[in-house]
Amino acid sequence: MMEPLLGERGRQRLRALAAERPLYAFDFDGTLTRIVRDRWAVHLSTRVRALLHELGKHAPIAIISGRSLRDLRAHVGNGVPYLIGNHGVEGRHELSDVMSHACQVCADWKRQVGTGFGAIFRRMGIEVEDKTYSLTFHYRAARRRRAARGAVIEALSELTPSPRIVLGKSSVNALPPGTPNKGGALLKLMARLRVQRALFIGDDVTDEDVFSLRDDRIVTGRIGMKKNSDAQFFLKRQSDVDDLLNVLLAAHNGASMPALRPPPSPLPPRC
Numbered sequence: 001m002m003e004p005l006l007g008e009r010g011r012q013r014l015r016a017l018a019a020e021r022p023l024y025a026f027d028f029d030g031t032l033t034r035i036v037r038d039r040w041a042v043h044l045s046t047r048v049r050a051l052l053h054e055l056g057k058h059a060p061i062a063i064i065s066g067r068s069l070r071d072l073r074a075h076v077g078n079g080v081p082y083l084i085g086n087h088g089v090e091g092r093h094e095l096s097d098v099m100s101h102a103c104q105v106c107a108d109w110k111r112q113v114g115t116g117f118g119a120i121f122r123r124m125g126i127e128v129e130d131k132t133y134s135l136t137f138h139y140r141a142a143r144r145r146r147a148a149r150g151a152v153i154e155a156l157s158e159l160t161p162s163p164r165i166v167l168g169k170s171s172v173n174a175l176p177p178g179t180p181n182k183g184g185a186l187l188k189l190m191a192r193l194r195v196q197r198a199l200f201i202g203d204d205v206t207d208e209d210v211f212s213l214r215d216d217r218i219v220t221g222r223i224g225m226k227k228n229s230d231a232q233f234f235l236k237r238q239s240d241v242d243d244l245l246n247v248l249l250a251a252h253n254g255a256s257m258p259a260l261r262p263p264p265s266p267l268p269p270r271c
Contacts, residue, residue, distance in 0.1 A: 005221045005233035018251035022197035028065035030203035049079050051245035058252040064182050066206055068131040086133040088185030102133040105176040109159050117155040124148045140170035167205045181209035
């Protein structure tokens with residue numbers, strides 16, 4: 001059963017974690033930022049940038065995202081030293097031959113999709129994003145989302161070699177077989193940095209690869225409680241990430257942990 005990360009037990013775990021110089025790792029979309037309709041318009045708030053900068057003085061910070069590394073850098077800048085893209089495939093933690101193979105596979109997949117499903121996808125409003133080391137099929141703008149998702153799954157079932165499929169929010173991700181996932185990428189980064197403990201916060205099915213590690217060294221939290229998630233803890237909403245960062249800073253600075261923000265006042269009943 002998931003527990004509230006900002007509850008008493010969760011705060012105890014965070015205090016213990018801060019005492020051991022851990023790695024703090026976060027997903028990007030839906031975790032450090034809100035989900036927006038235009039994925040290119042998303043950005044880190046000034047407040048979150050400042051909090052991450054301060055926290056980075058105490059422990060290494062990483063972002064592990066489904067976005068390409070180039071895209072992630074454009075949205076994050078130089079404030080976070082360790083960036084991992086393409087659901088764990090792309091980053092300094094990975095070997096060049098693995099990435100080269102993934103690049104070749106994705107280029108071939110793109111040709112296969114264009115030949116067999118290009119016209120269908122354009123008609124249905126499905127966008128194919130080529131992220132070099134993976135492909136993402138976006139159907140948020142499709143008029144019939146369920147049908148669009150079905151068309152994407154059908155297309156992926158015909159690709160050679162068969163992709164590893166990761167479902168996202170109004171998107172489907174195709175990753176080359178044998179490439180690392182977010183969980184594997186986090187473990188490799190921990191080994192590289194020689195840290196024994198880590199915190200990872202995510203919000204989506206794509207983050208279950210970390211949640212399902214069930215590694216005692218890693219504390220995991222999910223944005224929003226979900227019964228079938230393997231995350232240990234949860235934050236009620238994305239905006240609670242600000243509170244989490246403040247709690248971690250207080251733990252490192254030896255200050256008393258800040259109280260939770262009061263919940264918003266309920267809206268008056270509608271007529």
